[in-house]
Amino acid sequence: MNQETLLVGLAGVLAAAAPIIFAVMGETLSERAGVINLSMNGTILLTAMSGFAVAYSTDSLLLGFLAGMLIGALVALIVAFASITLKQSQVAVGFVLALTCRDLAYFLGNPFMGVAGPRLQAFPIPGLRDVPFLGPLFFRQELITYVSFLAIFLAWLWIYRTRPGLMLQGIGEKPAAAYIRGANVNLLRYVYTVIGGALIGLAGPAYSLGVRAGWMGTISGLDGIGWIALSITIFGGWNPARAAFGAYLFALLQWLGLVLQPVLTQVPSQVLQVAPFPLMILTLLLVNIGNAEWVERTLAAMPEGARKFFAKLLRTMRTSPPAALGVTFERD
Amino acid sequence: MLKTRFGGVLFQAVAFVLAMSFVSLILVAVGASPLEAYKNMLTGSVGSMRKLAEVLVSFVPLLLVTAGLLLTFSAGLWNIGVEGQIVLGAIGTTWALRYFVDSTLPPALIIALSILAGMFAGALWAAFAGILKTFGGVNEIFGGLGLNFVSTALTLYLIFGPWKREGVASMSGTEPFPDIFSLPQLPDLRISPWALGIALVAIVVVYFILQGTYFGLRIKAVGKNFRAAYLLGIPTWQYSLYSFLICGALAGAAGALQVTAVYHRLIPSISSGYGYLGLMVAMLINYQAIWAVPVAFFFAALNIGSIQLPIVLKLDSSLSGVLQGVLVLFVLLMEGVRQKFVKKV
Numbered sequence: 001m002n003q004e005t006l007l008v009g010l011a012g013v014l015a016a017a018a019p020i021i022f023a024v025m026g027e028t029l030s031e032r033a034g035v036i037n038l039s040m041n042g043t044i045l046l047t048a049m050s051g052f053a054v055a056y057s058t059d060s061l062l063l064g065f066l067a068g069m070l071i072g073a074l075v076a077l078i079v080a081f082a083s084i085t086l087k088q089s090q091v092a093v094g095f096v097l098a099l100t101c102r103d104l105a106y107f108l109g110n111p112f113m114g115v116a117g118p119r120l121q122a123f124p125i126p127g128l129r130d131v132p133f134l135g136p137l138f139f140r141q142e143l144i145t146y147v148s149f150l151a152i153f154l155a156w157l158w159i160y161r162t163r164p165g166l167m168l169q170g171i172g173e174k175p176a177a178a179y180i181r182g183a184n185v186n187l188l189r190y191v192y193t194v195i196g197g198a199l200i201g202l203a204g205p206a207y208s209l210g211v212r213a214g215w216m217g218t219i220s221g222l223d224g225i226g227w228i229a230l231s232i233t234i235f236g237g238w239n240p241a242r243a244a245f246g247a248y249l250f251a252l253l254q255w256l257g258l259v260l261q262p263v264l265t266q267v268p269s270q271v272l273q274v275a276p277f278p279l280m281i282l283t284l285l286l287v288n289i290g291n292a293e294w295v296e297r298t299l300a301a302m303p304e305g306a307r308k309f310f311a312k313l314l315r316t317m318r319t320s321p322p323a324a325l326g327v328t329f330e331r332d
Numbered sequence: 333m334l335k336t337r338f339g340g341v342l343f344q345a346v347a348f349v350l351a352m353s354f355v356s357l358i359l360v361a362v363g364a365s366p367l368e369a370y371k372n373m374l375t376g377s378v379g380s381m382r383k384l385a386e387v388l389v390s391f392v393p394l395l396l397v398t399a400g401l402l403l404t405f406s407a408g409l410w411n412i413g414v415e416g417q418i419v420l421g422a423i424g425t426t427w428a429l430r431y432f433v434d435s436t437l438p439p440a441l442i443i444a445l446s447i448l449a450g451m452f453a454g455a456l457w458a459a460f461a462g463i464l465k466t467f468g469g470v471n472e473i474f475g476g477l478g479l480n481f482v483s484t485a486l487t488l489y490l491i492f493g494p495w496k497r498e499g500v501a502s503m504s505g506t507e508p509f510p511d512i513f514s515l516p517q518l519p520d521l522r523i524s525p526w527a528l529g530i531a532l533v534a535i536v537v538v539y540f541i542l543q544g545t546y547f548g549l550r551i552k553a554v555g556k557n558f559r560a561a562y563l564l565g566i567p568t569w570q571y572s573l574y575s576f577l578i579c580g581a582l583a584g585a586a587g588a589l590q591v592t593a594v595y596h597r598l599i600p601s602i603s604s605g606y607g608y609l610g611l612m613v614a615m616l617i618n619y620q621a622i623w624a625v626p627v628a629f630f631f632a633a634l635n636i637g638s639i640q641l642p643i644v645l646k647l648d649s650s651l652s653g654v655l656q657g658v659l660v661l662f663v664l665l666m667e668g669v670r671q672k673f674v675k676k677v
Contacts, residue, residue, distance in 0.1 A: 093661070
């Protein structure tokens with residue numbers, strides 16, 4: 001493989017990760033505020049279908065993306081209403097929505113299956129596109145991919161470098177304390193869940209109008225992406241930068257699966273395509289195992305040098321969810 | 333007491349009406365007649381003995397999975413990995429059948445051993461999720477989802493790799509087993525009374541475990557308040573694992589019956605989403621074992637009833653999934669409304 005095809009391949013990885021980036025950023029915001037939006041898998045399918053359908057019917061890509069965001073926000077609103085106002089299980093409502101939105105996408109998307117519709121074109125940035133190495137890698141992408149870069153940066157900036165972001169961390173970690181500091185916890189949770197939902201809603205059209213243009217119903221190959229994005233959110237430890245790393249890693253692994261296929265002929269192609277999933281479990285195990293009690297006990301029993309080494313290793317990998325994730329907040 | 337129970341039924345009835353209205357609106361929006369669609373689903377599911385038998389074929393795995401999930405839900409666990417546990421059940425059974433296919437053992441014994449192998453494999457897969465949860469700190473939802481993907485990969489690998497059909501491997505699955513390795517079916521109907529019997533026994537057993545045994549009481553205690561149960565001296569993580577194991581074994585049985593009573597081979601989509609559907613049934617019946625049979629039957633009927641929709645009405649058969657989902661969603665929402673309402677009174 002020469003350098004040029006490698007660069008094109010890697011640029012493709014960045015593009016393929018864009019929808020996952022949106023989903024993961026949206027979920028990160030939502031979970032930072034304390035609300036798990038488990039509906040993601042269904043939301044991505046439904047917004048992919050409706051984004052495509054709207055863009056196809058109106059011949060406007062922008063409207064397609066907006067439709068996706070709107071529907072993503074609406075689904076998130078149901079999750080927020082059920083969990084914050086009605087105090088029902090977020091997991092239950094999210095899971096039901098994940099299945100329902102998926103089937104709704106298949107049902108409503110039936111007439112749009114396999115039709116040729118509009119799609120994003122590459123949008124090379126003048127000047128930057130010709131920078132050696134970086135140009136072909138970063139600056140000959142579709143518009144939505146640039147937006148995904150921006151989303152990572154903005155999400156990170158918002159959470160870690162702004163006052164409202166500090167409050168966001170507060171309502172997810174210690175809602176009672178945030179409340180005393182004057183935050184309207186439940187209102188903010190609504191806001192972040194809905195904004196997060198709108199971001200997740202960008203993921204669908206980013207597929208159906210971009211990297212995997214069109215709507216193919218059950219063979220769109222999008223079923224399951226939302227669950228992956230959910231795992232990546234955890235892998236990312238609710239930190240946008242680390243979550244973005246997870247998303248790119250996943251896209252890279254999938255690409256490697258495709259590239260390696262001709263080399264590893266004895267491995268069925270279907271297996272290589274799902275190869276990232278076991279790795280995902282392994283990483284989840286690695287980032288979580290530090291939280292288990294027996295690990296702490298084992299560490300304590302180790303000799304000083306080994307203990308320090310392993311403790312440090314676990315600490316770098318380890319992530320802990322926002323303390324109030326999935327917990328309803330009541331004033332009294 | 334009576335008043336709240338009556339209130340509960342009332343709210344559920346309202347949820348049902350709202351769900352049906354919502355789905356009807358969707359049907360009208362796509363230019364279809366809701367009445368036609370519902371009528372078609374009804375005749376397509378219970379309109380003839382043949383269709384009814386098909387419904388029962390779908391009812392068996394759904395009921396088995398629901399029975400298992402009632403235990404994990406009682407233990408406060410979201411065993412989303414149940415889908416993969418069905419798949420592993422099917423793989424275990426296929427493995428055993430392949431192993432015994434040339435032996436001189438009586439076929440009935442081989443079938444029984446194969447189903448047990450499937451239950452064992454399902455329990456093993458559930459144990460993974462359980463161990464990841466109890467010793468790895470990995471939430472059972474994420475561990476389970478990951479394991480579901482792995483189980484799909486494993487199925488594909490086996491079908492296209494070591495267990496591939498003579499000649500060319502394809503998505504149609506492995507080589508079908510000889511007829512003597514199938515559970516006997518009713519004359520002219522596809523349903524096996526044995527499979528139906530196993531499923532019904534499973535739900536009855538689970539009902540009694542939960543209602544009438546000390547074991548069930550402890551599982552429920554762990555689910556209601558993990559910390560309090562621990563302080564009371566219940567070996568909490570062991571009970572979490574037990575519920576995982578039993579649920580996995582029942583899901584494994586569902587997969588085993590998909591192989592021995594329905595497909596007679598391993599196919600890529602052997603679990604057919606019954607695991608996820610079982611989660612919905614369990615939620616809809618509010619984790620009460622007593623309602624599992626009618627609701628699982630209703631969901632199975634929706635599944636089968638929607639099959640002919642594309643041919644007759646040019647509607648996608650995913651309508652059944654929409655109906656099931658919207659129904660559970662509205663029941664959950666109305667339950668929330670009821671709790672809010674009742675608290676205020």
